[in-house]
Amino acid sequence: xxxxxxxxxxxxxxxxxxxxxxIQALTPNAMAEKFDMSRQAVSKHIKxxxxxGLIKPEQSGREIYYHFNPKxxxxxxxxLAQFRTMWETKFNxxxxxxxxxxxxxx
Amino acid sequence: xxxxxxxxxxxxxxxxxxxxxxIQALTPNAMAEKFDMSRQAVSKHIKxxxxxGLIKPEQSGREIYYHFNPKxxxxxxxxLAQFRTMWETKFNxxxxxxxxxxxxxx
DNA sequence: TATATGTGCAACTTTTGGGTTGCGCAAATT
DNA sequence: AATTTGCGCAACCCAAAAGTTGCACATATA
Numbered sequence: 195x196x197x198x199x200x201x202x203x204x205x206x207x208x209x210x211x212x213x214x215x216x217i218q219a220l221t222p223n224a225m226a227e228k229f230d231m232s233r234q235a236v237s238k239h240i241k242x243x244x245x246x247g248l249i250k251p252e253q254s255g256r257e258i259y260y261h262f263n264p265k266x267x268x269x270x271x272x273x274l275a276q277f278r279t280m281w282e283t284k285f286n287x288x289x290x291x292x293x294x295x296x297x298x299x300x
Numbered sequence: 301x302x303x304x305x306x307x308x309x310x311x312x313x314x315x316x317x318x319x320x321x322x323i324q325a326l327t328p329n330a331m332a333e334k335f336d337m338s339r340q341a342v343s344k345h346i347k348x349x350x351x352x353g354l355i356k357p358e359q360s361g362r363e364i365y366y367h368f369n370p371k372x373x374x375x376x377x378x379x380l381a382q383f384r385t386m387w388e389t390k391f392n393x394x395x396x397x398x399x400x401x402x403x404x405x406x
Numbered sequence: 407t408a409t410a411t412g413t414g415c416a417a418c419t420t421t422t423g424g425g426t427t428g429c430g431c432a433a434a435t436t
Numbered sequence: 437a438a439t440t441t442g443c444g445c446a447a448c449c450c451a452a453a454a455g456t457t458g459c460a461c462a463t464a465t466a
Contacts, residue, residue, distance in 0.1 A: 204310035205424080209379075216383060223442065235425050237444070242423095256433040256442050264387035270380055271387075273315075277322055278377070281370035311454085329412065341455050343414070348453095362412050362463040 197246035199269055207231070208239045212248065212262060219252065219261035303352035305375055313337070314345045318354065318368060325358065325367035 202208055211225055222240055226233040240260060243249045247266040252259040308314055317331055328346055332339040346366060349355045353372040358365040 198310075198312075200312075200315065201310045201423095204304075204307045206304075206306075207424090209306070213382065216386065221442080222444095232426070233443080234427080234445095238424070241444085258443070262383075262386070264383060267380070267383050268387045270376075271384070274373070274377055274380065276319065277368075277370060277373050280322065280368070281374045281377075307453095313454095327412075328414095338456065339413085340415095340457080344454070347414090364413070 197242050199246045199248065199266065202242050202246045202248055203270070205239065205242075207236075208243055211236075211239060211243065212267075215249065215260055216262045216264075219259040221257045221259055225260075303348050305352050305354065305372065306379075308348050308352045308354055309376065311345065311348075313342075314349055317342075317345060317349065318373075321355065321366055322368045325365040327363050327365055331366075 203212075207229060210229065214220060214225065214228060220228075222233055222237050225240075226236045229236065240249065244251065244260070248263055249260045250263050252261060309318075313335060316335065320326060320331065320334060326334075328339055328343050331346075332342045335342065346355065350357065350366070354369055355366045356369050358367060
């Protein structure tokens, strides 16, 4: 099951994980302690995040440190770019488009 | 049921709707024709998008044109901002953090 | 006024997703 | 060598979400 980066971010726990490990890499157990949640539940979220490339594992003995992958997160930024001009321009172009459609109907 | 903007964006059909109406406002029927999907299914997605404020309805007789709300989308951009510095800096700070943790363990 | 069209709402079915439990394995500890 | 610890994997349960069907209602059109 190939995971989607948008779907990965939809879950609030996974967003919290990303915010945490953006500061410092953590093991699954360490994450589970931060949230009031079982290790296995956290592990499932880790799997989703890892499958879509948002986090990367780093083995250290029997512990695994997961760290954040900013490059993958940039894909969001790329997707958002198509809308960015719309909130940056004070002059709202949507109203223009809408009225244009209405005129065409007449 | 208050909808979450992250969850709203998670669905590929809803993202397609946003991309479509960012260009020009559309009615539910017009959207359903674009996708291979029933009007009612599209209407459900519309409801989700509307509840979280990403789109706004504009009544015109018996038709309803839904248009994109860029301001709401900017909330997503705001959340993304916390990670932006990480992919902008060429020098990857994560490796530093990771090695720091390892040292602390010793 | 009768009919067609565009829409939302509610009930139902099917699929997906988050969480728990139980297990096995490998690395550390005794 | 035996035990503890950290982890992933698989099976299962339950809640939520996506899609379908049927309906009601309001606005156009004949």
